[in-house]
Amino acid sequence: MKRTPHLLAIQSHVVFGHAGNSAAVFAMQRMGVNVWPLNTVQFSNHTQYGHWTGQVLDYEQIPSLVAGIEAIGELPQCDAVLSGYLGNAAQGQAILEVVQRVKAVNPKAIYLCDPVMGHPEKSCIVAPQVSEFLLEGALPRADVLCPNQLELNTFCGRTAQTLADCVEMARSLLARGPSMVLVKHLFYGEKDPQVFEMLLVTAGGAWHLRRPLLVFPKAPVGVGDLTSGLFLSRLLLGDNPVQAMEATGAAVHEVLLETQACTTYELQLVRAQDRIVYPRERFAAVAL
């Protein structure tokens, strides 16, 4: 029997709605992965509502919780660490310690970093110094990096104008640490406004995926977290990076179609659960 992979997911939790672990955990479990959620914050709701209540986890809890798992002998089962929304930069350093610990007991384990940097225009609020941590601390240590366009631009210190720019910029990150970069959403000067585009770059090549751009009164939140979580899940389940990108694009599209049909701001993950696993449509990644 094929072993079920285990994944330590370190990102936000929201009591109401879907962002961070609250967007990704259920979908990753539905895809067939054992998820160990470790919540960096517990907020009432995601920050794009403009106000929220709740707390940031004390950063020392992160290694402490992982030490607890190690003490019961289960840490070597951990196949991957995912990090996303951080409550502060100290949590980031704590996660790097955890990655080191996991790799010490399972050298095959991978670290996927979704570098959630915040987006003041979208009211995505992230603590100060988190961006510096992601640029200096996380990038060199990540095996897989899943930025959105704004985050890619920040890592590279320039704004992409063309698709060729995006490819070049993502490739430049391969020299700085990760062996794989998935840009979850491309946005550049010459972009076709009718399509939603993703880009995957590895040492072996670059692939471009196009799926329909859907119209929402207010863009749903948590899409990036869902994308990173599903991409890592598919890799752990044995997909090659291109297959993982295609499966992820198709699954996320199904969630967004259901969300659009229900006219809700929050992602319709529960209603779309079967289609996350068995999407009706596939979008082929094209080698560039």
Ligand SMILES: Nc1ncnc2c1ncn2[C@@H]1O[C@H](COP(=O)(O)OP(=O)(O)O)[C@@H](O)[C@H]1O
């Ligand atoms: N097919 C789509 N049509 C329209 N908007 C989309 C689509 N897929 C994702 N989005 C929106 O695009 C934005 C970008 O998401 P993405 O770059 O994946 O990550 P992040 O959520 O980290 O910014 C999100 O606001 C999301 O709601």
Ligand SMILES: Cc1ncc(COP(=O)(O)O)c(C=O)c1O
């Ligand atoms: C608490 C929390 N977690 C995670 C995110 C990241 O969400 P996204 O997947 O849209 O990048 C946000 C965005 O506002 C947030 O408020």
Ligand SMILES: [Mg+2]
């Ligand atoms: Mg994001």
